[in-house]
Amino acid sequence: MNNFVFQNPTKLIMGAGMIARLSKEIPHDAKVLITFGGGSVKKNGVYKQVIDALQGYEYYEFWGIESNPTVETLREAIALGKEKNVDFVLAVGGGSVLDGSKLISAAILSDKDAWDLVLDGHRISETLPLGTVLTLPATGSEMNNGAVISRKDTAEKYGFYSNYPKFSILDPEVTFTLPTYQIACGIADTFVHVVEQYLTTPGQSRVMDRWAEGILLTLIEIAPQIKANQKDYKLMSDFMLSATMALNGFISMGVTQDWATHMIGHEITALVGLTHGHTLAIILPGTMQVLRDQKADKLVQYAERVWDIHHGTIDQRIDKAIQKTEDFFRSLGLTTRLSEEKIGMDIIEEIKKRFEQRKAAFGEQENVTGDVAYEILKTVV
Ligand code: NZQ
Numbered sequence: 001m002n003n004f005v006f007q008n009p010t011k012l013i014m015g016a017g018m019i020a021r022l023s024k025e026i027p028h029d030a031k032v033l034i035t036f037g038g039g040s041v042k043k044n045g046v047y048k049q050v051i052d053a054l055q056g057y058e059y060y061e062f063w064g065i066e067s068n069p070t071v072e073t074l075r076e077a078i079a080l081g082k083e084k085n086v087d088f089v090l091a092v093g094g095g096s097v098l099d100g101s102k103l104i105s106a107a108i109l110s111d112k113d114a115w116d117l118v119l120d121g122h123r124i125s126e127t128l129p130l131g132t133v134l135t136l137p138a139t140g141s142e143m144n145n146g147a148v149i150s151r152k153d154t155a156e157k158y159g160f161y162s163n164y165p166k167f168s169i170l171d172p173e174v175t176f177t178l179p180t181y182q183i184a185c186g187i188a189d190t191f192v193h194v195v196e197q198y199l200t201t202p203g204q205s206r207v208m209d210r211w212a213e214g215i216l217l218t219l220i221e222i223a224p225q226i227k228a229n230q231k232d233y234k235l236m237s238d239f240m241l242s243a244t245m246a247l248n249g250f251i252s253m254g255v256t257q258d259w260a261t262h263m264i265g266h267e268i269t270a271l272v273g274l275t276h277g278h279t280l281a282i283i284l285p286g287t288m289q290v291l292r293d294q295k296a297d298k299l300v301q302y303a304e305r306v307w308d309i310h311h312g313t314i315d316q317r318i319d320k321a322i323q324k325t326e327d328f329f330r331s332l333g334l335t336t337r338l339s340e341e342k343i344g345m346d347i348i349e350e351i352k353k354r355f356e357q358r359k360a361a362f363g364e365q366e367n368v369t370g371d372v373a374y375e376i377l378k379t380v381v
């Protein structure tokens with residue numbers, strides 16, 4: 001096990017009706033900027049629950065944070081927050097609203113342009129306090145300090161690190177209205193978050209391995225049941241908690257991490273707009289295939305413990321595990337090939353070029369360069 005320091009300060013508040021607790025969590029004299037996406041929260045009653053809970057508060061609403069939040073939109077929210085002198089940010093929505101609000105809560109206190117904050121490369125430690133009401137299980141943004149921001153005019157998408165939310169409210173009932181496609185992408189995203197922290201170096205931590213495998217097995221168990229009945233409170237609770245636990249640091253203590261699949265996925269989203277979780281469902285089987293020698297021991301463990309594959313040569317077991325992974329994503333209703341999404345060689349070439357320009361070297365062995373990304377993408381054409 002590698003040395004590590006672990007601290008996750010986010011207060012997790014989970015369960016039906018818990019949005020009403022907002023008034024316990026936000027100081028009554030706070031000036032609150034509430035941030036929203038495109039309006040789903042008006043249709044499913046989340047907006048009303050939030051506003052009811054904030055009666056008597058001074059608050060301002062900002063609407064229109066889009067999927068893959070753009071710095072162009074966020075600058076407007078930052079300007080509103082500065083103008084109104086807010087001192088608390090409350091994000092109500094999916095990962096995009098939460099991520100965008102992490103940038104907003106940092107940029108309101110800064111003189112720098114928001115895009116410069118994203119590119120800066122340092123963890124931002126001075127931010128307004130941020131609370132969240134999560135409506136889409138997927139990103140883990142509700143309990144981590146990461147955010148991914150896009151820039152429209154250059155078709156770029158990069159992550160940055162900031163402060164953790166002070167609290168996050170997770171009411172599984174609010175997920176009942178999610179479109180089937182968003183659920184599929186959310187399950188795929190959660191699955192790949194675990195794999196990015198698990199399918200790396202063997203023998204680093206039994207505890208981390210089994211926590212990771214526990215989340216994967218949970219997802220595999222609940223996915224078909226959710227497909228049959230997405231308004232099942234118990235199923236959606238398990239999905240929501242799985243997504244949070246997959247990317248809040250609890251499964252990455254003392255182990256190496258990969259993240260190459262994510263880095264390639266961000267480029268695809270930036271270039272063609274494909275939804276984040278869907279890009280991962282396409283790329284992950286390619287990453288497993290191209291890096292199968294490097295990841296062989298862990299792939300065999302994954303085959304055995306997650307997919308119950310115990311027989312055959314090592315190569316045959318790895319082949320089966322990769323096939324099972326792709327089949328799982330297809331069972332969610334997602335396509336798993338670039339050609340099915342009309343993504344061609346021009347995009348693959350462009351990603352290779354971008355990685356080369358950035359001197360990219362991703363993955364646990366820092367060997368996923370432009371060339372390797374090209375190989376991975378060619379595998380899943
Ligand atoms: O905008 P509204 O109208 O609210 O609709 C949203 C949006 O269209 C809708 N939605 C959300 N909750 C709903 C709902 N519709 C009905 N009922 C509900 N309860 O779903 C659509 C997608 O929302 P979005 O927030 O974009 O999805 P997601 O949560 O998957 O977030 C994706 C973003 O998070 C980043 C991704 O790159 C992407 O930009 N990620 C953030 C991470 C992090 N902070 O740690 C890690 C991830 O790997 C990921 O990169």
Ligand code: ZN
Nearest residue numbers: 139189193262
């Ligand atoms: Zn992700």
